[in-house]
Amino acid sequence: MTRVLVAEKIGASGIDLLKSHFDVDLAFDIDGFDFAERIGEYDGLLIRSATKMTADLIDKSTNLKAIGRAGVGVDNVDVPAATKRGIIVANAPESNVVTAAEHTMALLLALARNVPQAHAALSGSGKWERSKWSGVELDGKVLGILGFGRIGQLVAARAKGFGMRVVAYDPFVSAERYKDLGVEKAENSDGVYAVADFLTLHLPKTPETEGWLDAEAIAKCKGGVKVLNVARGPLINDDDLIAALDSGKVGGAALDVFRSEPVTESPYFGRPNVIVTPHLGASTAEATDRAGFQAAEQVVAALTGGAVTTAVNVPAIRAEDLEVLGPYVPLCRHLGRLAVTLADASSIDRIEVELLGRIADRDTRPLATATLLGVLQGHTEEDVNSVNAPAVADERGIEVVETKNASSRDFENLVRVTVTAGDKRTRVVGTTFGRRNRPHLLEAWGQRFDVQLDEHLAVFRYGDRPGMIGRIGAAFGDAGVNIVSAAVGRQDEDAAGTTAEAVMVVTTDGAVPRDVVASVVASDGFVAGQAITL
Numbered sequence: 001m002t003r004v005l006v007a008e009k010i011g012a013s014g015i016d017l018l019k020s021h022f023d024v025d026l027a028f029d030i031d032g033f034d035f036a037e038r039i040g041e042y043d044g045l046l047i048r049s050a051t052k053m054t055a056d057l058i059d060k061s062t063n064l065k066a067i068g069r070a071g072v073g074v075d076n077v078d079v080p081a082a083t084k085r086g087i088i089v090a091n092a093p094e095s096n097v098v099t100a101a102e103h104t105m106a107l108l109l110a111l112a113r114n115v116p117q118a119h120a121a122l123s124g125s126g127k128w129e130r131s132k133w134s135g136v137e138l139d140g141k142v143l144g145i146l147g148f149g150r151i152g153q154l155v156a157a158r159a160k161g162f163g164m165r166v167v168a169y170d171p172f173v174s175a176e177r178y179k180d181l182g183v184e185k186a187e188n189s190d191g192v193y194a195v196a197d198f199l200t201l202h203l204p205k206t207p208e209t210e211g212w213l214d215a216e217a218i219a220k221c222k223g224g225v226k227v228l229n230v231a232r233g234p235l236i237n238d239d240d241l242i243a244a245l246d247s248g249k250v251g252g253a254a255l256d257v258f259r260s261e262p263v264t265e266s267p268y269f270g271r272p273n274v275i276v277t278p279h280l281g282a283s284t285a286e287a288t289d290r291a292g293f294q295a296a297e298q299v300v301a302a303l304t305g306g307a308v309t310t311a312v313n314v315p316a317i318r319a320e321d322l323e324v325l326g327p328y329v330p331l332c333r334h335l336g337r338l339a340v341t342l343a344d345a346s347s348i349d350r351i352e353v354e355l356l357g358r359i360a361d362r363d364t365r366p367l368a369t370a371t372l373l374g375v376l377q378g379h380t381e382e383d384v385n386s387v388n389a390p391a392v393a394d395e396r397g398i399e400v401v402e403t404k405n406a407s408s409r410d411f412e413n414l415v416r417v418t419v420t421a422g423d424k425r426t427r428v429v430g431t432t433f434g435r436r437n438r439p440h441l442l443e444a445w446g447q448r449f450d451v452q453l454d455e456h457l458a459v460f461r462y463g464d465r466p467g468m469i470g471r472i473g474a475a476f477g478d479a480g481v482n483i484v485s486a487a488v489g490r491q492d493e494d495a496a497g498t499t500a501e502a503v504m505v506v507t508t509d510g511a512v513p514r515d516v517v518a519s520v521v522a523s524d525g526f527v528a529g530q531a532i533t534l
Contacts (some may be wrong), residue, residue, distance in 0.1 A: 457534075
């Protein structure tokens, strides 16, 4: 009989589901269970966060076909090693969204009404301090939400129930989705800072969002704004927030997460205007039970031939299509990333993926998914992968359209990606060349050229006149950025004699600092510029 090991304690519902299908052992109930010695006996494994499935342990898992992680992240699993051995890894990404949203509301109410402080004064010190801990009503106040994914949307719905006006910013949510939820869409994060009485963060942790709420951002907020973070500790620059709490610019903070955890000493602790909890956002009996059951469902599906809907490493391309489609997967991901960066929009409504040439004769859904990954990855609070990318786009109200045409005029195969934001459409076009199928960019910002895509690049749009290319080169040279290749697309004067714009793409051997791009764009004649790391 198929054997499954449950390494850590989960809810009874998940264990019961597994037992209805398989022979199940509970490692946490067996004295002296030698995990490393016995892991090779099992076909399936269910873990939480304590079990570390390293490459060495995966090598010993000779019969293992599926790993279920009862929780959102899979940082404790060496996913590449599991993939190499053909082991499906699945998580439970929906398990804690309600719990996290409810904890945000709990902290919001506690922050508004000084509940922990009043309780401590009365219960701990016997002080009846009604006037000292008088709070504010939520009704009529503005809740600003940065990051409007599943958790942010649930928080918005609950806050509106308290009569709050909700203003949110997330460029990876369609404008229609905001309307459906009755939430005001800010054009940028500054639009949230300017109006929020309470500011809650629900952003992913990426290099771009590290220290997102810093002194510069806080300076744009209303005086006395109250800040909440039930997402990730590194989203906040701690020194800047503490300084703002001291000055009164920030009237209070409620923090469930910290830069490093666990933490038992912090400058935040003991402050009368700060509420802290030890990362309780996902800690409810219901969430724990839900995570175990959802992970168990995935293990059952993986071991019985069902659809593993939350797998993080299920191959997206059938073996028979790999030879044709394989080289276009990274190209599509790059084009998705490029299109959304060049669009530079406050919301995304639609993504079009056009596939032309012989690739159109195949099942090209993996290419549309790869494009979605390029658009979404690193911009949502949940991890996006080839399995859940379509669902993530759908719940954010982003329409995805895939079209195919077996003929391609100028190239054997061609991929066009268009991002629509309101009435603005941004298109990029690419293909692959040579025996090594190197990705090439053929069009951006309405101009055509040909440049091989590398990891780091920058794109500039400017009035087509002499000296512009030299100014870009000089700026990069002054900053110590080495240009590897460059290409320019341009048009001749129109019928009225107006000089058209040109677009220049440069690839570099290192990341282009954003301030370098900003300084070029700020100079005379330049219209726009973006630095992109693929």
